[in-house]
Amino acid sequence: MRADIEAAVADVIGPVPRRLFGSFVEHLGRAVYTGIHEPGHSTSDGRGFRGDVLELVRELGPSVVRYPGGNFVSAYRWEDGVGQRPVRLDPAWHSVEPNRFGLHEFAEWAEAAGVEVMYAVNLGTRGIQEAADVLEYCNHPGGTELSERRRANGADRPFGFRLWCLGNEMDGPWQAGHKTADEYGRLAAETARVLRMIDPGVELVVAGSSNAEMPTFGSWERTVLRHTAALADHISLHAYYQELDGDTGSYLASAAALDAYIRDCAAIIDETVAELGLDRRIGISVDEWNVWDQRRWNETDQPRLVAGGWREHPRLLEDTYTVTDAVVVGSLLNSLLRNVDRVTMANQAQLVNAIAPIRTEPGGPAWRQATFHPFRLAAALARGVSLRLAVTGGRVRTAQHGEVDVVDAAATLDESGQCAVFLTNRDPASPTEIRLRLRGGRFAVHHAETLTVPEGGTRHTVNTAESEPVRPVALPGVAATADARGTVITASLPPLSWTVLRLRPEAAPHA
Structure with missing residues (x-):
């Protein structure tokens, strides 16, 4: 999706x-x-x-x-x-x-x-x-x-x-x-x-x-x-x-x-x-x-x-x-x-x-x-202010909540211009490609990490006193392109995942 x-x-x-x-x-x-x-x-x-x-x-x-x-x-x-x-x-x-x-x-x-x-x-x-x-x-x-x-x-x-x-x-x-x-x-x-x-x-x-x-x-x-x-x-x-x-x-x-x-x-x-x-x-x-x-x-x-x-x-x-x-x-x-x-x-x-x-x-x-x-x-x-997001594209139908966005999203911007974007891929079986446009600021990807099914595990994998297989790992392939209007971020979200993108300002946001 x-x-x-x-x-x-x-x-x-x-x-x-x-x-x-x-x-x-x-x-x-x-x-x-x-x-x-x-x-x-x-x-x-x-x-x-x-x-x-x-x-x-x-x-x-x-x-x-x-x-x-x-x-x-x-x-x-x-x-x-x-x-x-x-x-x-x-x-x-x-x-x-x-x-x-x-x-x-x-x-x-x-x-x-x-x-x-x-x-x-x-x-x-x-x-x-x-x-x-x-x-x-x-x-x-x-x-x-x-x-x-x-x-x-x-x-x-x-x-x-x-x-x-x-x-x-x-x-x-x-x-x-x-x-x-x-x-x-x-x-x-x-x-x-x-x-x-x-x-x-x-x-x-x-x-x-x-x-x-x-x-x-x-x-x-x-x-x-x-x-x-x-x-x-x-x-x-x-x-x-x-x-x-x-x-x-x-x-x-x-x-x-x-x-x-x-x-x-x-x-x-x-x-x-x-x-x-x-x-x-x-x-x-x-x-x-x-x-x-x-x-x-x-x-x-x-x-x-x-x-x-x-x-x-x-x-x-x-x-x-x-x-x-x-x-x-x-x-x-x-x-x-x-x-x-x-x-x-x-x-x-x-x-x-x-x-x-x-x-x-x-x-x-x-x-x-x-x-x-x-x-x-x-x-x-999550510091500073919460930004209003508009999500379009992939939708999934649920028995209890009707049709919902396949990607659940939130984002914050702190006083130094650092932006944090939080993304959930609700699709349990397939990755979702996202295109995020942030208007009014030029950003670079500082770090991206995702919490998802660990290699060799299932969606039921748990942590124990002896091992911690469920933990955030780096998300590869995240790219940022900046122009005069803002920044476009592209990424592939793994199935069943919660992802954090940390973005640093390349120029002062026009907030």
Whole structure:
């Protein structure tokens, strides 16, 4: 197939927010215990932080990490993670929570990892007072009972968390303290008012729909925003994708579904804000997204978990990711970049072991899953502004999403004039020839690399602790021709691939 892509360096969608490349650590399975925290591991420091995991996290490059949940937070007592550490049952994941790792440990770990904290409060089984208490504990300098308790627990300086999630997936009947949209919207609004009284500088995220297939999607957002639009800065959107019944074509086109979900959510926000007569913009926080085999979890893993009884950090959601999964993750990152005019932040769920780009074994190694690489490259290279692209040419028909472009594309331009182009070939069997015209700038190809089926492998090839066959490799044959109008790039994208072109300016772009 062939695809033509047109772009102009002056045709900008919007700035690329650094928070677009966030991640997520929940008290779920082995995400914390034997994931980021394992005292006694050969690489761990005196605080029990696994050094090998920290090294991989820094390489991956997340900018912000959401904590402590997720479903877990809706029955969590934040006080259990400071001072005394009682052992509790966690109903969300049918586990025993020892509380050896809590608020102070995560704040220290985040500082060591170089990430901003997005902290979620429990609006399931708890409410306004507990949210106000944890904010005062975290952010007030001193002189009050709660701030002095923090200081006595070893943190003299306030944590200064800016980002706060007001509950998690409260539309879901699986959630502890599940509420109607009206119940949640009123609670979120009252909580927001009190949090802003305590710290006017906080940014607040209210809980939107858990997925686009929820029967309340749309009506939930409208109702919640009618209560909170004057107070909230962002509303969340959660999106997970999986291959169903061997429908590879629809799976590879998952980004088309995410594009539509974001557009629908943005339209609902605009309609509701206009209805209320407000002159403010509400961002979309895609604070849970990934590929995840939920069918296996619901039909096999969850019943086995319950039958096995209550245990500390059981192995949960430890999906092993293939080349195909990595290509889909790359295309979902493309979608986020295409929607930076509405998406203000995003968190890939999760970071370690649970549906994660990083895996570990207790006492053993840590390694990169196949999905590690597209996130790493996008986080490192997508800087400056996102460019508007027009793709024409090859199309493929899918069962779930109709007809879509065979090439899924995004591009960014940074302040120095460096351009990064991200391209997914959705054709699982054939290469696609691309012709990319960039108007308004003269560029040369600095480097081109692609993530695709490794030599001798299949689309199901995975990485393990012993070997890493799925990783980016150089893409040969990429050519650039510059003229007075701009630059034309030609390349052949391998079947089932996610490719990054790094372009350096030969002359200053006319942006």
